Amino acid sequence: MNKLTLEKIAKLAGVSRSTVSRVVNDHPNVKPEVRRRVQQVIDETGYHPDPAARSLAGQRSGIIGLVIPRAFQFLFTDPYYPRLMQGIAQACNTHNYILSLFLFHTEEEEQKLTPKLLRQQFVDGVILSALPTDDPLISQLIKNEVPTVMIGRPVDTLPVSYVDVSNVDGAFEAVDYLLELGARRIGAIVGPQNTMVGLDRCQGYLNALASRHIPADESLLIESDFSEAGGYLAMQQLISHQPDAVFVASDTMALGALRALREAGMSAPGDIAVVSFDDLPFAATADPPLTTVRQPIRRLGVQAVEMLIDLLQNGLRPPRHFTAPTELIVRQSCGAKIK
Amino acid sequence: MNKLTLEKIAKLAGVSRSTVSRVVNDHPNVKPEVRRRVQQVIDETGYHPDPAARSLAGQRSGIIGLVIPRAFQFLFTDPYYPRLMQGIAQACNTHNYILSLFLFHTEEEEQKLTPKLLRQQFVDGVILSALPTDDPLISQLIKNEVPTVMIGRPVDTLPVSYVDVSNVDGAFEAVDYLLELGARRIGAIVGPQNTMVGLDRCQGYLNALASRHIPADESLLIESDFSEAGGYLAMQQLISHQPDAVFVASDTMALGALRALREAGMSAPGDIAVVSFDDLPFAATADPPLTTVRQPIRRLGVQAVEMLIDLLQNGLRPPRHFTAPTELIVRQSCGAKIK
């Protein structure tokens, strides 16, 4: 098959391949009428530059890597991730990048693939989904000056760009709403405390109680792992402490919590009011429909790609930050039994 | 940063870059002691060949593209897809391929990205998830001789490799089980009839009825779209026809079906027995837990990658086929009220 090259386009347009390269790359110093003539040939032929040749010649590869670290591989099947990926993919498509997926299942896989990310032989930059605060991958990426954007904020000391939602505020608003409804003995099922999102949503819960001078009861605060089964087990533990409401740090854990209530012959909101986080589509169709903190997951994905492109074009420093607001979506699960 | 190249490894090993290339690519005609010496330098330095250089030099890029066509982009958030992707990613990791994701959201995106797939400038081959039987993408891939493996079988006339599960048999087994339990007025909520999986699971349902000489009742057969909302609407339609059981062609639609029953003040299996397909994790924790046809989703992903690598190494013809068996998982939702 006869492959289109800069040279071939140059011949058709009656210029040199350097001129064609200037047009393709939108360089200045090309006479307008020459630019038009070259662009017309490009449009007519459907010519695209070869990404391997560009990469080899010092240009970038045009590939963005999305890394799901090993520690949270088990959560990859949570409905959050496809939405995040849709946002990321859509922004990649808009900005002419290809999205490559790095799913680390085992330590061996991680050790095998990490050098590819660190040496940037494949990817121009990395979008890194949430990882435990002590995971060494992020500091390796920083050390190797790999352009990186994290989904979710890192530990404060790390000079890395990130996109996030306002987890502290969102959790605060959820718990505050339960307090407004008259709940007083509010429990929480939070995420892993070795993640910033776990810490932040927990902090929001604690802040809301403190703002009403309600002391936090340790027996009402259960750490879980963002899974449905984890939510189920956590609610089983909480029930015996007789909360009148529970803040659950994700919709998926909330499904598990509702299941535990059903199995105990109880229900939300009659016995225990429930408020969760995410506003995934099943939140609206759960039994009962969940009051939840909506976060703009696809928008985070889009924003991460645009932030990464900004790093690629304008340098890694200073690190960029983007924090989206959340929105409390009130449904049936939060009706409170006021004691 | 000082980049490792064949030339540098050659100098360290005291051979030429051609010899190093032979070792890296496991070519014959290298003296054993030379091979060992070169391999030791490679191991010590962590050298990897540059994929862009290999691609440009005529070798392959080492990238496999996973395409989710536009028509089913709305289903990408179904929990089926992350599992499929995990299987695909795991096999790519094992076989030293990078996985690139092509999510087509709009026709414009499809037109923009399809040439990249057809001209193979990025990917060595394509894994293509299910698409409508009339989607032109598959025949474009065939015409351009792009190594392609489909998830799910295509229309019979197409000479393309695929991996699938035994949809007809699985659906047959599910419906047959309902008949064994005494159900006689069995409805079906099936997938889009412009997809082979939709047609096949429907056929299995019809085959099971026919095997017991039970005429199919058109009013009991509802075409849906594999979504939760679609399952909900379909069950709302079915209820008025008073089936004593319903075969639902996916777990996700079954969730919607259960929600419709609840809203009608009914339940499974007391009022209407329900059997579904997929055995996604929430099938076990649904209320009631779903009897469902288990399909090995991750294994399909692994198999698709290995089939694609076989095509790349041994030629596109003849097309390969792999069909995994299914397994009926019996849970509470299928208990039947025998009239």
Next chain:
DNA sequence: TCTGTTTTTGGGAGCGCTCCCAAAAACAGA
């Protein structure tokens, strides 16, 4: 030892682009 054959190894060339520098063209002012 010599000659023909086989095995092993090395280096030229090219893949398709970008960068850089120099040449050509265009322009402006004296």
Next chain:
DNA sequence: TCTGTTTTTGGGAGCGCTCCCAAAAACAGA
């Protein structure tokens, strides 16, 4: 018209690999 400056354009070189062909080395038999 001439000269100096600016703008536009072209082509050499190289990125890091693979392929191919030729050279060198090794081998075997006379």
